[in-house]
Amino acid sequence: MSVDESFILSEFDSLVNSGVVIYNDKQETIEHVDGDLKVRLTLAKKPTIQLIPSASSEVQETNQKRDGSDISTVGFEIGQASDTHFLIANKFCWARPHLMLVTSDGCQRQYEALDLSDIKSAWLILSTVESDYVAFYNCGQDGGCSRLHKHLQLIPTPRNLFASFLDFENGEEPKVSFEWFYRRLDPQNTTAEQLLDIYNDLLEQATNVGKGRAENAATAPPDTAIPHNFILTKRWMVVIPRRRAAINKEAGVNAIGMLGYIVVATQGEIYMGPGARRLVLIGAIFRF
Template identity: 50%
Template sequence: MTYDRPAPTTDGSALLSTFDALSKSGLVLYDESQKVVEHTDGNLKFHFVLTKALIKKPTLSTPKHSSASGDGLSNEKQLLPGSDIDTNGFEMGDSGNSTHFLIANKFCFSRPHLMMLTRDGYRRQYEPLDQSDFDAAWGTLASLENETTEYVVFFNCGKDGGCSRLHKHVQLMPLPASGFAVDFLNSNITKEPKVPFEWFYHRFQDGATAASKVTEVYTQLLRQATEAWKASTGKDVPDRQACPHNVAFTSRWIVVIPRRTAAVNKEAGVNSLGMLGVIAVATEKEIENWVKLGLTNSLRELGVPRNIVKYRSEWGKRSGAEGPALLPCFTAQDFPALQPTRSHEEDFASFIQAQVELTTLFGNVHDIPFAARPRTAELIMRGDYTKYVDDATEAMCSWQHAWTSLAVSPRLKSYLNLMQEYPRFALLPNAHACGAISSGKYAHVTSLMERFISALKATAVDDSHIAAAYETLLERL
């Protein structure tokens, strides 16, 4: 089928017409019969976009230039020097300045689905966004939006951020109608959804925000995301690069999400929108894989676990306690041989990660109630003791929520649950003695301890059994 290339434009209706023509010609892959499949995991609502258009989508492991037009109008590639993205026939328009230009995305899950590339083909996807990127994207965003359609711009920074090409680019498409993040960010609600990963966001106060202000906000959010990423991974960011992260922004808000890895396995990887609860997939099997893995737990693994960073860095910094330095960069990804290869297998790699994080939390808890008397008195006089108790309680609840969907046997889950109870028992009685919690809470904890001790007594085979030693330790507390 023939296709007449239009004159470059940023007019919304003209771009949509051009996109439709490209789709009709077969140059752009868009599945008009794609459907949205909704799933709820815990308190979070997810939307899967099931589309055949993604079946042949390449990744960074795909041979260079494989994203070229293929069976489109021409086999002649059009590559900027340094670029790995073929733009031949995909041209849509300029960005309104000389630094960027628009093309249609070849593999689309929205109508339209656009890419904005830097004219310098040597700019890389692992670099942070800069003022020129925001000038181009912010202006195009304003020209595309109308009374019925709001657009979102998103950027997948680095391989672990979910990018599939190296030439620096952002993507634009109509904002998905729903999802746990979109619902929250589009509202005036201040109570956040219980996302399992660290995210940093900002709502703009009015629609007249300048691109320079957006750049300033992004820089601040990226700084926070980088600190979280460093604390979680124990790594430094290479020169002239940014930590792996996702960015998504509309005319009303911007969010930055640090990333530890691009995918849980070969069938479960996400980009910026995926971290916001909108996951594009090519097959029903991919949806089944996500659900079996656990949606919330998977996003936690892909991002930086929420609150864990706080207790690895901020808590120790505030309390002055050394605390255990238990492999801050440890993740399930470090043990690929222990990761499940089939849906019914146990995820021993994630189990070990959960155990190490829990042990780290316990070390931090232990440093507070069992500090030297002068140190304890100092904490109480400053009013910090209550804060630490609240932080510890929040951390343990966060850990429990994050690992609810851990794919291991009930026995292993029970083992982790028993581990979790110990730091709670260690902390709260001492906190009560210092007046940090109420008598009602203390009575409740004492009752729980007595029940737990009884269970340990029943479990112990003899006095040398680990349950007996555990029981003795709790009785001393």
């Protein structure tokens, strides 16, 4: 099975042109230097962070959602990606395209660790599309998720991420102020089963340093993965334990944000305080 990138782009553009999907290709980008790290902040239309309901809360269902799901997919669906996952366009996009890889089973949850079907479906897309894409997963409320239905996201890989040094054999690791665990990959000789083993190993390392440290750890559903971010390209995998997703409902960072590509809706999310021109997002979110 392969994925037709031209079809995906055509469907995405059609949804944008019809007004169903919100995307502006003339987004303002601000660069900020934080120590040795250069961070890019993109101003784009996006919703504010919504706290996910507890595991005991009943998910409201409408005819726009699959059974057990809290994600509206009707009208956004692009096609079946595998036997277990389907592709939809993200309603509020900051890339062309910005996709969600959603489990066909609407009862799978975003606070669960990834399994073989998740990684196999993501790897199918990454390894067959012509362009360079990145797949990422925001696990748990403190990992930056705002919906319960289990899903990964995919966008064309932004340039100059903190992890971009992994694209080069002798790349120099930048100094970051959070714990992260990573592995270089051989795109020609890597299977989904091997990727799952690598993910489980990195997640175990992340769990050893992050267990019990998340802000909402006490109320997390039992036997779930620690809040973490998973980021995967054809050349590397990164797992980051998370302590918090945001300073407040406006200023939050997801998996790609942790690698230095942050999307915000307003200038107010970047600079806070009376008369201040002080970037608070970086320090408050990144310090693990």
